[in-house]
Amino acid sequence: MTQLLNGNKLAIDIRKEISKEIEKNIRNKKKRLPHLGIILLGTNSSSLTYVNSKIQECKNIGIESSLIHLPNDSSERELLKEIQKMNNNPLIDGFIVQLPLQKHINSDKIIMSINPKKDVDGFHPENFGKMSLDMNAFFPATALGILTILERSKIEISGKHTVVIGRSRIVGRPISILMSRKNYLGNSTVTLTHSQTPNIDCYTKQADIIITAVGRPGFLTGKMIKEGAIVIDVGITIVKDGKKSFLKGDVDFNSVYGKASYLTPVPGGVGPMTRIMLVKNTLMAALNR
CATH class of the missing domain: 3.40.50.720 (NAD(P)-binding Rossmann-like Domain)
Structure with a gap:
C-alpha cells in the first residue's frame, strides 16, 4: 500500500514552529520582523502563481514581504538596479529573483549580483559551494x-x-x-x-x-x-x-x-x-x- 507524503500538513506543522521561533527570538526581543523581498520580471502565469503563493505564505506566518514587479521587456540593467536596491536595503533580510528569466537576461549575472547573505534561494555560488562542502549556508x-x-x-x-x-x-x-x-x-x-x-x-x-x-x-x-x-x-x-x-x-x-x-x-x-x-x-x- 502506498503512503502519500502530505506536504500541506507538514508545512502547517513547520509554519507553527517558525511562528513560535519568531515569537521567541524576534517579537519578545522587540526586534524587527523578518522581511522577504521578491523581484518578478514579466507576466508568466506559473511565475505569478508561485510568487503569489510565497507572499501568502509570508502572511500566514506574519512576516513582511515586498514585491517588485517589472515589465516583461525590462532591461538587464533595470533588473540589476532593483537587485542592488535590495542588497543595500537594511529592511530586507533576504530576497529572491523569480526564475526562469527572459532570454535577453543573463541568469548567471543576475544570481551573481545577489548579496550571498540575502540569497534565501541558495543559488549564489558562495552558498552553493558552502552547501557542497557541508558548511552552513542557505540551501535551495x-x-x-x-x-x-x-x-x-x-x-x-x-x-x-x-x-x-x-x-x-x-x-x-x-x-x-x-x-x-x-x-x-x-x-x-x-x-x-x-x-x-x-x-x-x-x-x-x-x-x-x-x-x-x-x-x-x-x-x-x-x-x-x-x-x-x-x-x-x-x-x-x-x-x-x-x-x-x-x-x-x-x-x-x-x-x-x-x-x-x-x-x-x-x-x-x-x-x-x-x-x-x-x-x-x-x-x-x-x-x-
Missing part, C-alpha cells in the same frame, strides 16, 4: 523541502540508492549533493540522470528512492520503478483539458500508486514545502543580521 528551498519531507516521515536515506531525474541548479544538482553528503540526512548512493541518459528505466528500476524534476507530465510510470520504491515528485506542469487547467507532476500517479511505498502527490507534496523552506531561510537571514 526545494531541495531542503525534500530532505525535510524524508526526515519528518522517518524515511531512512543512509545506504539507499537514490536516482535523481533532472540536473537543474534549482533541484537536481543540489538534491543530489545533499542526499550523498556525509550526514545523518545523507549517506545515500546517488545516480544523477537527465534528458540525455539512455535507457533511464535501467536506473530507476534499481532505485530505492527516486526524485524526479524534469517537468514532463506523467514521465515516470509504474513500469519504471521497483516494488516499494520511495518516489518524490517535484515536477509541476500546468496541463489544459478543454477550458480547465490543472497541475500535473512528473509521475504517472495511477500506475505508480500501489507499487511505491511512499509517494508525494501533485499538488500538495513538495510545493508547500518549498514555500515554507523559503520562509525558514528568510528567518535564518533575519537572525543572522
Whole structure:
C-alpha cells in the first residue's frame, strides 16, 4: 500500500514552529520582523502563481514581504538596479529573483549580483559551494523541502540508492549533493540522470528512492520503478483539458500508486514545502543580521 507524503500538513506543522521561533527570538526581543523581498520580471502565469503563493505564505506566518514587479521587456540593467536596491536595503533580510528569466537576461549575472547573505534561494555560488562542502549556508528551498519531507516521515536515506531525474541548479544538482553528503540526512548512493541518459528505466528500476524534476507530465510510470520504491515528485506542469487547467507532476500517479511505498502527490507534496523552506531561510537571514 502506498503512503502519500502530505506536504500541506507538514508545512502547517513547520509554519507553527517558525511562528513560535519568531515569537521567541524576534517579537519578545522587540526586534524587527523578518522581511522577504521578491523581484518578478514579466507576466508568466506559473511565475505569478508561485510568487503569489510565497507572499501568502509570508502572511500566514506574519512576516513582511515586498514585491517588485517589472515589465516583461525590462532591461538587464533595470533588473540589476532593483537587485542592488535590495542588497543595500537594511529592511530586507533576504530576497529572491523569480526564475526562469527572459532570454535577453543573463541568469548567471543576475544570481551573481545577489548579496550571498540575502540569497534565501541558495543559488549564489558562495552558498552553493558552502552547501557542497557541508558548511552552513542557505540551501535551495526545494531541495531542503525534500530532505525535510524524508526526515519528518522517518524515511531512512543512509545506504539507499537514490536516482535523481533532472540536473537543474534549482533541484537536481543540489538534491543530489545533499542526499550523498556525509550526514545523518545523507549517506545515500546517488545516480544523477537527465534528458540525455539512455535507457533511464535501467536506473530507476534499481532505485530505492527516486526524485524526479524534469517537468514532463506523467514521465515516470509504474513500469519504471521497483516494488516499494520511495518516489518524490517535484515536477509541476500546468496541463489544459478543454477550458480547465490543472497541475500535473512528473509521475504517472495511477500506475505508480500501489507499487511505491511512499509517494508525494501533485499538488500538495513538495510545493508547500518549498514555500515554507523559503520562509525558514528568510528567518535564518533575519537572525543572522
